[in-house]
Amino acid sequence: MAQAAATMHVSDEVMIKLEGVNKWYGQFHVLKSINLTVKKGERIVICGPSGSGKSTLIRCINRLEEHQKGRISVENIELTHDLKNIEQVRREVGMVFQHFNLFPHLTVLENLTLAPIWVRKMPKAEAEAVARKYLERVKIPEQAEKYPGQLSGGQQQRVAIARSLCMNPKIMLFDEPTSALDPEMIKEVLEVMIELARSGMTMICVTHEMGFARTVANRVIFMDRGEIIEENEPEEFFNHPRSDRTKLFLSQILHH
Amino acid sequence: MADITASGQHVRQPDLPPPASEVGVVSWLRKNLFSSLPNAALTLLGLYLLYVIVPSLVEWAFIYAHWVEGVNNKECAQADIPAGACWTMIRARFGILMYGFYPPPERWRVDLTFVLQFAAIGGLLIEGVPYKKYWAIFLFGVFPFLAFYLLLGGIGIPLVETSAWGGLMLNLVLATTGIVASLPIGILLALGRRSKLPIIRLLSVAFIEFVRGVPLITVLFMASVVFPLFMPEGVNFNKLLRVVIGIILFSAAYIAENVRGGLQAIPKGQYEGAMALGLNYWKMNALVVLPQALRIAIPSIVNSFIGLFMDTTLVNVVGQIELLGMGLSSARDPNWLGTTNTALAFVSLVFFIFCFGMSRYSQYLERKLYTGHKR
DSSP states (O other): OOOHHHHHOSSEEEEEEEEEEEEEEEEEEEEEEEEEEEEOOOOOEEEEEETTSHHHHHHTTTTTOSSSSEEEEEEEEEOOSSSHHHHHHHHEEEEOTTTTOOTTTHHHHHHHHHHHTTSSSHHHHHHHHHHHHHHHTTTGGGGGTTTTGSOOHHHHHHHHHHHHTTOOOSEEEESSSTTOOOOOHHHHHHHHHHHHTTTOOOEEEEEEOHHHHHHOOOEEEEEEEEEEEEEEHHHHHSSSSOSSHHHHHHHHHOOO | OTTTTTTTTTOOOOOOOOOGGGHHHHHHHHHHHHHSHHHHHHHHHHHHHHHHHHHHHHHHIISBBBSOOSSSSSTTOTSSSSOOOBBHHHHHHHHHHHHHOOOGGGHHHHHHHHHHHHHHHHHHHHHTOHHHHHHHIIIIIIIIHHHHHHHHHSSSSOOOOGGOOOHHHHHHHHHHHHHHHHHHHHHHHHHHHHHHSHHHHHHHHHHHHHHTSSOHHHHHHHHIHHHHHSSTTTTTOHHHHHHHHEEEHHHHHHHHHHHHHHHHHOOOOHHHHHHHHTTHHHHHIIIIIIIHHHHHHHHHHHHHHHHHHGGGGGGGGGGOOBHHHHHOOOHHSGGGTTOOOHHHHHHHHHHHHHHHHHHHHHHHHHHHHHHOOOO
């Protein structure tokens, strides 16, 4: 498994840079001086107890949440109040949510072609061809004409991944993509994500799927109470955690 | 236990038909009308009320009613027969009930306008009719100007002042303009009320709350009587136009609240999903949020539209005599004294037909747009 991760290429090109990022919800200090650099092709898994700020952190990367101090830049575009920058970043960063967030009034195909047509100005026929290609890749080409409400959770999440990929993003963010799924559907989604990682996509995943982390991640980050406590290669992280907080967390999720 | 064979394998049981007590007329009656003592009592009470009301209504409207042509109420006011509806009056006054004081030789223009309007609405709304795009362009881009020209005239065809417009035609003109114009304004107000920009939010809230706090009749008086007082000397515009604008703004405030109700039902995840794909504010609302919010708001929006159609009867108070006004004034005509019931019955029937049509269409639309497929 470790070999699989090792064969995946990581370049020196910096895709995402967070410097001293702080965020508050009212009085609650949710992110504390976060520093993180993500290079092209890196697969990063972020884990930590609930309320540790890991979702907030990745939601800051495409500005679904606003940070109040520090700098975040994606492909050298800094995220500020400038709407143009925000939209430019969002075009290049795909995101997959815990609850899929598919558009229930549109068919699967329309979900996939919406952004390419209206944001990328792609002709409809071309957008549909691209959409069908990605549906093939997530192994549900036969569901194109159905509505999201007619699909299982696992199928919906794969549609959501395909929808992001249709925008041809350079970075993919996953916010607990398997947490809302029934156990027998988690595998089909993880397989799609593993395949995506092998294709060289830059990925940041908030997940508790430690098997996934071992298989594809080249870095695991552990967060607690708004801080990055520890980060390391997966083998080291799981076999020789340094901080007591990490040890406790790993013992709770691995042996229950 | 019987469905396990000796070898321990499970054997599937066949599907059996439901027991006789679940099917048939008697079982339907028992389940739906006589399931319990209170339910049976309600059923009997309902039947008794129907027995009291329906026969006398049928007698009044059909059996003892007067249908012949005539020029006064001599036909209807005979003392030796029981009271019946005086449809004779409706026949004699039909033109004025439909068109008001619109001159009879020019009434074909009104007919043509509404034939075009209903054809275009039908073309747009009825499933299976082709060229939807062109119907829409015609209805929203061409028809308003065409209708304005046809109804008002002036160049090539004689001018008919708006003060002569009346009867059902006036209700329909006011209601269609009100509906078509207030929906987009209402949507913008609803978005404004939820906007992150404080000035826009404040203006929207102020407008909506002010208009909702004032009765329509006050708005109409202001439009027709008060507004001209504030205009500079010599500057003025048509009274009916002022009234129409009043109705549009009034209706828009209510539509805004209906749409806001729909918007509140849309989960945050839909906004985030759209934003994460790079859709900007307007595209997110137009493509993702509003289609879902409007579907949810259909019942309350149609409710407001039906209310708006009914409210067009209020323009009587500013001297524009629409269908209800024409009906009542017909019954006050010395030739037709004693026909108020008939006038009200006819007016009610006409309003009912239009409102029931709107209501049925909205239910059809709700079913058609339903893609929830709850599993």
